[in-house]
Amino acid sequence: MPAVILKAGREKSLLRRHPWIFSGAIQQGDGEPASGETVDLLSSHKQFLARASYSPISQIRARVWTFEDKPIDANFFRRKIQAALGVRRVTCDENVSNAFRLIYAESDNLPGLIVDRYGDVLVLQSLTAGSEFWKETLADLLLEETGLKTIYERSDADVRELEGLAPHTGILRGHLSSFVFPITEHNLRFNVNLQSGHKTGFYLDQRANRLRLRELAKDKDVLDCFCYTGGFTVNALAGGAKSVLSIDSSADALELCKENIALNNLPATRHTALEGDVFHLLRKFRDEARSFDMIILDPPKFAPTAAQAERAARGYKDINLLAFKLLRPGGMLVTFSCSGGVDAGLFQKIIAGSALDAGVEAQILEHLSQGPDHPISLHFPEGAYLKGLICLRK
Numbered sequence: 001m002p003a004v005i006l007k008a009g010r011e012k013s014l015l016r017r018h019p020w021i022f023s024g025a026i027q028q029g030d031g032e033p034a035s036g037e038t039v040d041l042l043s044s045h046k047q048f049l050a051r052a053s054y055s056p057i058s059q060i061r062a063r064v065w066t067f068e069d070k071p072i073d074a075n076f077f078r079r080k081i082q083a084a085l086g087v088r089r090v091t092c093d094e095n096v097s098n099a100f101r102l103i104y105a106e107s108d109n110l111p112g113l114i115v116d117r118y119g120d121v122l123v124l125q126s127l128t129a130g131s132e133f134w135k136e137t138l139a140d141l142l143l144e145e146t147g148l149k150t151i152y153e154r155s156d157a158d159v160r161e162l163e164g165l166a167p168h169t170g171i172l173r174g175h176l177s178s179f180v181f182p183i184t185e186h187n188l189r190f191n192v193n194l195q196s197g198h199k200t201g202f203y204l205d206q207r208a209n210r211l212r213l214r215e216l217a218k219d220k221d222v223l224d225c226f227c228y229t230g231g232f233t234v235n236a237l238a239g240g241a242k243s244v245l246s247i248d249s250s251a252d253a254l255e256l257c258k259e260n261i262a263l264n265n266l267p268a269t270r271h272t273a274l275e276g277d278v279f280h281l282l283r284k285f286r287d288e289a290r291s292f293d294m295i296i297l298d299p300p301k302f303a304p305t306a307a308q309a310e311r312a313a314r315g316y317k318d319i320n321l322l323a324f325k326l327l328r329p330g331g332m333l334v335t336f337s338c339s340g341g342v343d344a345g346l347f348q349k350i351i352a353g354s355a356l357d358a359g360v361e362a363q364i365l366e367h368l369s370q371g372p373d374h375p376i377s378l379h380f381p382e383g384a385y386l387k388g389l390i391c392l393r394k
């Protein structure tokens with residue numbers, strides 16, 4: 001097996017069990033390992049540290065499969081998959097939902113591999129040279145361990161480029177009669193489009209938060225900003241909201257939102273869909289002195305990495321400040337950031353600044369996060385990206 005020797009002192013992150021080795025930490029390698037090939041990571045004293053997949057092009061040159069001296073083969077991956085499925089068996093309630101994240105890459109000790117389950121279909125996303133190298137083996141193991149028959153591949157995320165991988169989508173195993181079908185989430189139904197839906201089809205990470213919102217929405221006038229296909233909107237209506245106004249810049253998303261309301265036999269008379277830019281419409285509503293009892297802000301990623309944090313902070317500040325102004329006293333702001341580059345502490349500071357500049361007093365009632373099917377490894381904090389706050393305007 002090829003070995004990669006690290007520079008002196010650069011083994012520290014591995015000793016803390018962080019799974020990444022950057023190109024600058026490498027002193028020398030045995031020739032040039034192939035894309036995705038398994039390599040041994042050795043300290044400058046040639047001590048074994050970990051076994052990893054090699055990414056010849058990426059700045060993240062190696063990702064650890066294991067810190068133990070054991071073979072990386074089908075059996076190894078079977079055990080990792082079994083461990084990940086075991087966690088979901090404990091945390092995911094199949095009586096009320098049938099769509100979950102089954103494997104969350106580094107956070108489940110399988111760097112580069114994302115597997116989501118939508119009903120009887122698995123959607124696989126391979127993001128790195130290592131997961132690509134083992135993709136066929138992983139696909140077979142996934143079917144064996146879940147008992148399912150179909151895998152659709154959605155390896156179309158931009159980050160593949162950094163690994164020198166072209167996008168790839170299509171059926172990897174089995175058959176699909178339709179790319180669009182309904183899933184169940186906490187007893188509500190949502191149509192998911194595996195080909196064109198965001199991420200692998202749906203924002204599974206918000207499942208628990210959508211249920212929480214349902215519990216809080218009764219008799220409220222709700223504004224759902226960045227509504228996409230209506231995850232929060234449908235839950236607000238199901239929770240007995242008096243009215244829901246949903247905004248998205250995508251006309252297609254708004255159509256799907258209306259379909260999802262109909263799919264659940266919820267009252268369309270209480271719903272309005274508005275196509276437009278949230279930044280612009282919140283200003284317009286402020287000028288018209290409109291007000292709401294509950295406002296949801298679930299924008300797309302403003303800052304993928306810390307480098308864009310400052311610009312992102314201005315974006316979050318802008319919409320949250322306007323939202324605070326539109327909230328009636330006693331109203332709730334349910335606000336999210338999915339920017340990896342903005343941590344929970346910074347996000348809370350931005351929201352505090354927004355309330356201050358809006359001239360309102362507010363309290364945090366609850367901190368929200370990604371659901372337990374998106375677990376966070378203690379050694380890989382990068383896996384935590386979704387943070388949310390429920391704030392009460394006094």
Ligand code: SAH
Nearest residue numbers: 203226227228231248249250277278298300
């Ligand atoms: N809350 C949704 C997910 C939101 S995804 C759920 O639970 O499923 C972000 C959405 O924001 C996308 O649908 C995208 O079309 C929309 N969007 C992005 N920029 C926007 C803008 N400036 N104004 C309005 N919508 C925007």
